[in-house]
Amino acid sequence: MLSIVVMISGSGSNLRALLEACDNPLFPAKIVAVGADQAADGLAHAEQFGVPTFVVEPGLFPSRDKWSEMLLQNVKYHNPDLVVLAGFMRVLPESFVSELSPNLINLHPSLLPAFPGAHAVRDALAAGVSTTGATVHIVDAGVDTGPVLAQREVAIAAGISEADLHEQIKTIERALIVDVVAEIAEGKLILSERAN
Numbered sequence: 001m002l003s004i005v006v007m008i009s010g011s012g013s014n015l016r017a018l019l020e021a022c023d024n025p026l027f028p029a030k031i032v033a034v035g036a037d038q039a040a041d042g043l044a045h046a047e048q049f050g051v052p053t054f055v056v057e058p059g060l061f062p063s064r065d066k067w068s069e070m071l072l073q074n075v076k077y078h079n080p081d082l083v084v085l086a087g088f089m090r091v092l093p094e095s096f097v098s099e100l101s102p103n104l105i106n107l108h109p110s111l112l113p114a115f116p117g118a119h120a121v122r123d124a125l126a127a128g129v130s131t132t133g134a135t136v137h138i139v140d141a142g143v144d145t146g147p148v149l150a151q152r153e154v155a156i157a158a159g160i161s162e163a164d165l166h167e168q169i170k171t172i173e174r175a176l177i178v179d180v181v182a183e184i185a186e187g188k189l190i191l192s193e194r195a196n
């Protein structure tokens with residue numbers, strides 16, 4: 001059974017998809033804790049499923065390094081096999097990444113390497129492309145630059161708003177992250193073989 005810590009910053013709909021999947025006894029992974037960088041709405045999903053949570057806010061620490069040390073300590077306390085960033089909206093320092101790599105993956109709302117960063121959906125619309133999508137990748141020291149594990153496409157309807165397109169992508173993301181976690185848990189996707 002693969003044990004997972006999920007980290008979020010926001011509404012946590014992808015977290016909820018993972019919690020629901022892991023609730024099935026036949027699913028090969030379990031969520032041992034959910035972490036956040038703020039009092040994120042999505043923490044309520046974890047509480048509903050009886051999963052422990054932790055919040056480590058950067059503003060309470062004298063430096064980014066001290067913050068990430070504490071975040072790492074909280075993650076490691078739960079001794080996960082895998083850490084999933086599901087809408088965790090902060091860039092993690094290299095020391096944090098290297099400590100967990102390659103067992104640290106991120107979900108991103110574009111077809112990377114296109115449109116990295118915090119405004120992927122807006123950037124795809126502004127570029128006028130006809131297709132975007134979702135990516136799960138191994139986290140490396142860059143921003144959304146690590147090895148791609150899986151992607152799914154979403155066609156962009158003419159005139160669609162950023163919010164509606166993001167919702168459409170999130171529907172795809174929820175299925176994608178559950179499938180990728182299952183493949184890792186079943187040994188079909190071996191992260192050490194996919195890392196650069």
Ligand code: GRF
Nearest residue numbers: 011012013014087107108109
């Ligand atoms: C997702 O689109 C994820 O790819 C991005 O932030 C969003 C999180 O959505 N990094 P939610 O909080 O899981 O609903």
